[in-house]
Amino acid sequence: MTDRLAELEARLARIEDERAIERMIASYGPLADAGEAEATAQLWAVDGTYEVEGWSMNSRADVAAMVRSDAHQGLIAGGSAHFLGPAVVTVDADDAVAVCESLMVVRHDKKYLVARAGVHHFQLCRLDGRWQIIRRISRTLDGDAEARRLLAAGVAGLNGSGR
Amino acid sequence: MTDRLAELEARLARIEDERAIERMIASYGPLADAGEAEATAQLWAVDGTYEVEGWSMNSRADVAAMVRSDAHQGLIAGGSAHFLGPAVVTVDADDAVAVCESLMVVRHDKKYLVARAGVHHFQLCRLDGRWQIIRRISRTLDGDAEARRLLAAGVAGLNGSGR
Amino acid sequence: MTDRLAELEARLARIEDERAIERMIASYGPLADAGEAEATAQLWAVDGTYEVEGWSMNSRADVAAMVRSDAHQGLIAGGSAHFLGPAVVTVDADDAVAVCESLMVVRHDKKYLVARAGVHHFQLCRLDGRWQIIRRISRTLDGDAEARRLLAAGVAGLNGSGR
Numbered sequence: 026m027t028d029r030l031a032e033l034e035a036r037l038a039r040i041e042d043e044r045a046i047e048r049m050i051a052s053y054g055p056l057a058d059a060g061e062a063e064a065t066a067q068l069w070a071v072d073g074t075y076e077v078e079g080w081s082m083n084s085r086a087d088v089a090a091m092v093r094s095d096a097h098q099g100l101i102a103g104g105s106a107h108f109l110g111p112a113v114v115t116v117d118a119d120d121a122v123a124v125c126e127s128l129m130v131v132r133h134d135k136k137y138l139v140a141r142a143g144v145h146h147f148q149l150c151r152l153d154g155r156w157q158i159i160r161r162i163s164r165t166l167d168g169d170a171e172a173r174r175l176l177a178a179g180v181a182g183l184n185g186s187g188r
Numbered sequence: 189m190t191d192r193l194a195e196l197e198a199r200l201a202r203i204e205d206e207r208a209i210e211r212m213i214a215s216y217g218p219l220a221d222a223g224e225a226e227a228t229a230q231l232w233a234v235d236g237t238y239e240v241e242g243w244s245m246n247s248r249a250d251v252a253a254m255v256r257s258d259a260h261q262g263l264i265a266g267g268s269a270h271f272l273g274p275a276v277v278t279v280d281a282d283d284a285v286a287v288c289e290s291l292m293v294v295r296h297d298k299k300y301l302v303a304r305a306g307v308h309h310f311q312l313c314r315l316d317g318r319w320q321i322i323r324r325i326s327r328t329l330d331g332d333a334e335a336r337r338l339l340a341a342g343v344a345g346l347n348g349s350g351r
Numbered sequence: 352m353t354d355r356l357a358e359l360e361a362r363l364a365r366i367e368d369e370r371a372i373e374r375m376i377a378s379y380g381p382l383a384d385a386g387e388a389e390a391t392a393q394l395w396a397v398d399g400t401y402e403v404e405g406w407s408m409n410s411r412a413d414v415a416a417m418v419r420s421d422a423h424q425g426l427i428a429g430g431s432a433h434f435l436g437p438a439v440v441t442v443d444a445d446d447a448v449a450v451c452e453s454l455m456v457v458r459h460d461k462k463y464l465v466a467r468a469g470v471h472h473f474q475l476c477r478l479d480g481r482w483q484i485i486r487r488i489s490r491t492l493d494g495d496a497e498a499r500r501l502l503a504a505g506v507a508g509l510n511g512s513g514r
Contacts, residue, residue, distance in 0.1 A: 026189065026352065026353070026356065027189070029356050029360070030189065030192050030193070030196070030356070033196055033356070033359055033360065033363060034192070034196065036363055036367070037196060037199055037200060037203075037363060040203065040363075040366060040367070040370065041199070041203070043370075044203065044206075047274070048276055050274075051273070051274040051275065051276050051288075052276050052343045054273065054289055055276065055287055055288075055289060055307070055339040055340070055342060055343050056339070056340070056343055058289065058307075058329060058336065058339055059336040059337070059339035059340040059343075060336060061339075061340050061343075064340070064343065064344075101331065101336070102331045103330075103331055104305065104328070104329050104330035104331045105305070105329065106289050106291065106305035106329050108273055108289055108291060108305070109273065109274075110273065110274070110377070110380065110434055110435065110436065111274050111373070111376075111377040111435070111436070111437050111438075112274075112377065113374055113377050113378050113381065124381055125377075125381075126380055126381060126384070126432050126434055128291070128432065128434060128454070128456060128463075130291060130302055130305045132305070132329070132330050132331070136301075137291075137301075137302040137303070137304065137305055138302070138462075138463075139302065139456055139463035139464070139465065140463070141463065142430065142431070142432035142434070142456045142458070142463055144381070144384075165430070166384060166430050166431065166432050166458070167429075167430035167458050168427065168428045168429055168430045168458070173384065173385045173386060173427065174385070176381040176382070176384055176385035176387075177381070177382070177385040177387050177390070179381060180378045180381050180382055180385075180387075180390065181390075189352065190352070193352065193355050193356070193359070196359055197355070197359065200359060200362055200363060200366075203366065204362070204366070207366065207369075210437070211439055213437075214436070214437040214438065214439050214451075215439050215506045217436065217452055218439065218450055218451075218452060218470070218502040218503070218505060218506050219502070219503070219506055221452065221470075221492060221499065221502055222499045222500070222502035222503040222506075223499060224502075224503050224506075227503070227506065227507075264494065264499065265494045266493075266494055267468065267491070267492050267493035267494045268468070268492065269452050269454065269468035269492050271436055271452055271454060271468070272436065272437075273436065273437070274437050275437075291454070293454060293465055293468045295468070295492070295493050295494070299464075300454075300464075300465035300466070300467065300468055301465070302465065
């Protein structure tokens with residue numbers, strides 16, 4: 026009976042891990058669109074990175090600065106939705122990979138436009154008892170081979186370098 | 189061993205609660221776009237409310253009436269998707285808060301347009317053994333400070349009044 | 352205590368089943384947009400079907416051929432997002448039904464357009480120890496009564512024929 030208990034605990038812990046990461050990713054859009062710089066940045070590890078085309082952030086502080094930037098604040102003041110879809114999460118002990126697609130929707134001239142469709146590949150680690158993003162790579166879905174590679178790697182549970 | 193069992197039961201019950209609410213929110217769009225007035229309304233408590241800009245519903249019956257309204261029926265007859273993203277759910281015993289973003293997509297002149305991007309903040313209670321919406325507030329993401337406040341409150345698990 | 356353990360195991364197994372199916376559906380868009388013909392096709396049973404308006408696939412091999420087709424490859428080379436929302440999944444032993452809405456977003460003239468909003472109704476079976484799609488029906492949300500029927504049937508856990 027102890028074996029059955031231990032097995033249940035392990036299966037439940039896996040689901041809790043996956044769900045914690047799903048929740049983080051589902052929180053990103055709402056926090057970014059709210060302009061919550063600190064709460065958004067807390068999703069990242071202190072030295073976590075975020076590569077998005079033409080912009081490279083190398084720390085939690087860099088992510089907070091991005092949310093506070095005039096560019097981002099202008100975006101949300103006009104009306105924006107960083108709309109991320111359901112994530113596919115793969116956990117391996119204290120490491121994890123997740124991937125999802127997104128639509129970046131912005132308000133312009135009283136209309137909403139899809140400014141961009143993208144892929145988001147996340148690597149996470151369990152640090153200090155909670156999951157933290159150590160690397161996020163975002164690419165526009167414009168036919169780019171690297172974007173397509175990140176989609177496939179993410180579903181397969183491989184990291185952003187394909188390992 | 190009884191302690192371990194009790195702890196497992198509590199952790200599992202929390203996940204079941206969160207998932208039941210996620211399922212309700214994931215069902216809203218399909219039910220609303222199907223025009224299923226009764227099934228949509230059953231997501232709400234008998235005296236649950238739904239505030240959406242320019243429209244205030246104060247009961248389950250009001251929600252059913254909204255789905256049956258000419259405005260809503262016209263929308264779905266032309267083609268619409270009340271497309272809600274993954275919800276962030278926070279359960280505290282028999283109370284819960286959830287938040288998600290949405291895209292309201294409508295067909296017009298054989299094209300699809302994003303008519304609106306929004307935030308949806310839900311307060312739920314466990315009543316008669318199942319989760320029911322007691323208050324839903326929807327706001328357009330057009331730079332409105334209230335919309336941004338609802339996003340942040342929802343992720344933090346605070347109710348629509350920020351408590 | 353054995354009863355409590357058995358009940359926990361059954362509740363956990365249900366969640367694992369539902370989550371496995373949610374993961375498959377969340378993987379579809381990323382795999383299709385990556386052009387991963389084999390991995391996409393593996394979501395289907397060997398003789399699984401996929402009906403999408405004007406196109407009828409009757410096997411796993413047909414699905415792979417669709418992903419490899421010039422039409423699909425042209426779509427993803429230009430930039431596309433098969434953006435599926437959170438699925439509502441109902442499991443009954445070794446059978447399951449799932450439903451979600453989607454936005455098909457394509458890049459055209461350096462802009463992104465919502466080419467289509469749709470409903471996707473899935474029937475799945477547990478075969479060889481894993482869930483496999485035995486029937487998927489996709490319909491455009493353009494006011495079509497069949498599309499609306501599939502939405503309602505999917506949330507109610509009924510199969511594509513409404514049973």
